[in-house]
């Protein structure tokens with residue numbers, strides 16, 4: 001296909017390029033109506049995202065959001081993504097028709113270097129002077145017209161966190177769109193039009209431009225060092241971090257009671273109504289034992305997940321996270337992890353998948369691989385329903401001193417994940433992937449009051465993801481399990497519950513031989529099989545299995561009291577220990593395969609995690625039995 005023909009066929013393409021954390025994604029979301037993740041630290045975006053900006057003349061522009069980068073010479077895999085898009089080096093793609101260089105107006109000295117580098121490519125370009133609100137409120141004067149004249153490209157001010165804060169940029173894109181189209185026959189772009197300027201040259205040029213367009217920027221103070229004196233203090237900083245984490249786990253249990261009870265009551269009412277209004281038969285059982293007991297049983301945990309994310313989002317938006325990374329850099333360095341691993345590992349508390357993708361910000365391959373290998377040990381939010389179910393059933397809610405015992409147990413489980421990840425990392429780096437310690441280089445963002453809009457979107461997004469999982473994979477697997485647990489039907493004159501004669505019952509009893517040494521009964525063994533796909537499925541599966549094992553006419557009771565009366569405490573603890581380690585998530589393994597480009601690492605990961613899970617559950621079970629006996 002000739003370049004001209006492809007330019008006809010495709011949309012105009014504009015790429016947002018800029019330093020990390022300057023607000024590219026926030027602008028992208030405003031321009032295209034997308035809901036990509038925005039947070040106050042460098043390295044949030046690690047892949048290319050596309051959105052569509054409709055123009056008033058009926059045409060549309062494809063907008064690319066890209067990982068932040070300091071220059072066009074990449075040091076990390078995420079920066080490579082940006083370079084490849086800018087130069088049109090991705091397979092089957094040409095270079096974008098125009099570049100929107102996004103700069104943080106409060107950090108011009110650093111940001112303008114990349115702008116100059118981009119300008120030397122000789123492409124249509126607009127500079128978006130973002131964070132104009134912060135610059136103004138801090139009294140930084142920028143002569144926009146002069147800056148534009150010096151750079152030789154249009155410059156517009158934007159505030160990407162304000163409704164319509166992108167209006168000027170949008171208008172400029174409209175105005176320039178025709179020109180972009182004319183320049184679109186640059187499908188395969190030469191590396192640079194002019195010889196690339198050296199860093200020293202760039203620096204000199206930045207100083208010269210700032211001296212005339214924004215003299216205040218040369219000594220502009222972006223930080224509040226008084227806060228950092230406490231937050232990054234080697235002792236007080238750690239005390240603060242520990243207190244924060246601790247409070248979060250307390251809140252997950254103490255705040256969630258009301259909404260959880262409401263959902264539980266709703267489900268019980270639904271089950272009662274369905275039982276009362278439908279004739280007995282397979283359909284009623286599918287609805288009550290399969291859908292309501294199974295899927296509804298997982299939905300109950302939505303409030304706890306949202307409370308956890310409420311705090312994660314607050315931390316992400318405040319600017320605190322990179323500071324915590326510096327605090328823990330020495331600890332991470334001792335086990336051989338790069339300080340850069342902190343944010344990927346922390347993201348893994350939400351889900352290992354974005355965590356593993358975020359390792360693209362780690363330059364050294366061995367450091368990156370070690371981080372990927374331990375990321376699934378961080379307690380992802382899919383474990384929360386499992387933990388909460390078992391804690392709710394087996395740990396009394398009474399207070400231990402000022403603390404809630406259930407919150408304390410949850411904290412211990414998270415701590416077990418973190419400590420074992422450190423231990424595994426230490427072993428990996430010591431015996432397999434040696435690399436020397438590299439001091440942490442990470443840009444500190446300024447502190448910011450978390451924006452309510454971000455928080456609202458973030459929570460909404462989380463709720464949507466969770467409900468979609470419940471309605472998708474969890475629903476499908478629970479229904480499948482209902483079938484396997486109901487058929488073949490029991491023979492004439494059978495006495496026990498029907499599930500014992502079904503395919504799933506048969507499988508559970510076969511698996512029990514493997515799991516009996518670690519204290520799992522046949523019901524748990526059944527539930528673990530569909531739970532290989534995703535962890536929360538185990539909760540739904542247990543709901544269905546127990547609903548089907550109950551006496552014929554009893555209305556499906558909620559799962560918690562049932563397991564509390566039927567399992568030993570040792571079994572419950574062993575299952576908790578199992579879930580700290582077990583790699584029960586196929587999507588994580590698939591992402592490891594993609595990011596490492598090899599089957600070797602996901603296979604290795606699954607094997608070591610299963611082995612750890614079995615050993616940990618075994619020890620826990622035996623110790624708990626011995627203590628109880």
Ligand SMILES: Nc1nc2c(ncn2[C@@H]2O[C@H](COP(=O)(O)OP(=O)(O)OP(=O)(O)O)[C@@H](O)[C@H]2O)c(=O)[nH]1
Nearest residue numbers: 021022023024025026039043044045068131159160
């Ligand atoms: N006050 C203010 N805050 C902004 C503005 N634009 C972005 N932010 C905040 O700046 C932080 C970074 O925004 P992002 O959009 O994630 O930045 P990014 O450039 O995509 O960052 P990376 O993906 O890490 O390269 C977030 O906390 C935003 O809420 C702005 O114009 N004004």
Ligand SMILES: [Mg+2]
Nearest residue numbers: 024025044045
């Ligand atoms: Mg971004």
